[in-house]
Amino acid sequence: RKEVEQDPGPFNVPEGATVAFNCTYSNSASQSFFWYRQDCRKEPKLLMSVYSSGNEDGRFTAQLNRASQYISLLIRDSKLSDSATYLCVVNRRMDSSYKLIFGSGTRLLVRP
Amino acid sequence: DGGITQSPKYLFRKEGQNVTLSCEQNLNHDAMYWYRQDPGQGLRLIYYSQIVNDFQKGDIAEGYSVSREKKESFPLTVTSAQKNPTAFYLCASSRTSGLGDEQFFGPGTRLTVL
Numbered sequence: 001r002k003e004v005e006q007d008p009g010p011f012n013v014p015e016g017a018t019v020a021f022n023c024t025y026s027n028s029a030s031q032s033f034f035w036y037r038q039d040c041r042k043e044p045k046l047l048m049s050v051y052s053s054g055n056e057d058g059r060f061t062a063q064l065n066r067a068s069q070y071i072s073l074l075i076r077d078s079k080l081s082d083s084a085t086y087l088c089v090v091n092r093r094m095d096s097s098y099k100l101i102f103g104s105g106t107r108l109l110v111r112p
Numbered sequence: 113d114g115g116i117t118q119s120p121k122y123l124f125r126k127e128g129q130n131v132t133l134s135c136e137q138n139l140n141h142d143a144m145y146w147y148r149q150d151p152g153q154g155l156r157l158i159y160y161s162q163i164v165n166d167f168q169k170g171d172i173a174e175g176y177s178v179s180r181e182k183k184e185s186f187p188l189t190v191t192s193a194q195k196n197p198t199a200f201y202l203c204a205s206s207r208t209s210g211l212g213d214e215q216f217f218g219p220g221t222r223l224t225v226l
Contacts, residue, residue, distance in 0.1 A: 004154065032212045043202055043217035044155070087154065097143070097162050097209030099170070102154035 003027060004103035006088050012109045017078050021106045023071040023088030030090040032098070033064055035073050038085045038105065047073075047086070078110045115139065116218035118203050123223045125197075133188045133221045135203035141216075143209040144186040148172065149200040149220075161186055162209045190223065197225045 006023045013019050025033075033050035048055065050062040050071055061074040071088055088103040116137045125131045137144065142163050147155040157170030161180040175194025180186050186205075190197045202220045206213040 002154075008152070034214075041200075041222075043220050045217070046214050049212070049214075091211065095168070097160075098211050098213075099157055099160065099209075100155075100215060102147075102156075104152060104154045 001026060002103070003092070003101045004088055004090055006103040006106045008104060008106060010107040010109050012111060013078055014111055015078055015080060017110075018074065018076045019078060019108060020075075021073045021086055021088075021108075023073075023103055023106075025069050025071070025088075025090045025101075027090065027092055027101075028069060030069075030092060030101075032091040033062075033071050034089040034100075035060075035062060035071075036087040036089055036102075038087055040084075044087055044102075075108075078108075080110050080112065083108055083110045116203060116205055116216055118201075118218035118221050120221060121219065123221055125223070125225050127225055128192045130189055130191050131197075131223065133190065133201055133203075133223070135186045135188065135218060137184055137186075137203075137205045137216075137218075139205055139207075139216065140183070141205035141207050142183070143206045143213070144180065145204040145206075145215065146170075146176070146178065146186070146188045147202045147204065149202060155202060158188065160209070197223060199223060 035047040036044040037047045038044040054063045063072045085105040091098045145160045146158040159178040161167040203218040204215040
């Protein structure tokens, strides 16, 4: 079983739609959670960190459920420019530092 | 502008040759990382360095080597011992390797071994 699991998609939605991505992680000791966005053939970029209380940044809302080891990302009023792959990322302690564990990503296609 | 640069963007090599990928950052970050990404897969950690003159193996270090002689530079050598080297290689840095520190990525190098 992968340490971070995501539905690969693609999710194909019309402009203006609301779309939700889910992610599960297996290491209950994980303490930090992130969503990164990766455009085709580009590097990943941080979209938002995910906090226990849930957090919102404009059209994007992230939720964390520690008991179920589940993270979600909600995108409202989808734009064409939202088309990308969304990577769920959790951290894991490694000796005296922390490493990031990346999911394989969920691909989103927003159509006109 | 602060950031991370990787060169070259595309690299072609013959099987059996060693190749070195460059990664430079001017963000004054202590920690640097090398990842590999294959189609349909998540990023996998090859090597990381928490501080200059120190580095540790990640999950898939076999067939790779690194050095960290300067804070701003973390080159990766893909040796002939790496069985399947064709991949997208991403370098990243963070202020420290501590909890919650965001990692910033370079634009990547696409390596193709013929």
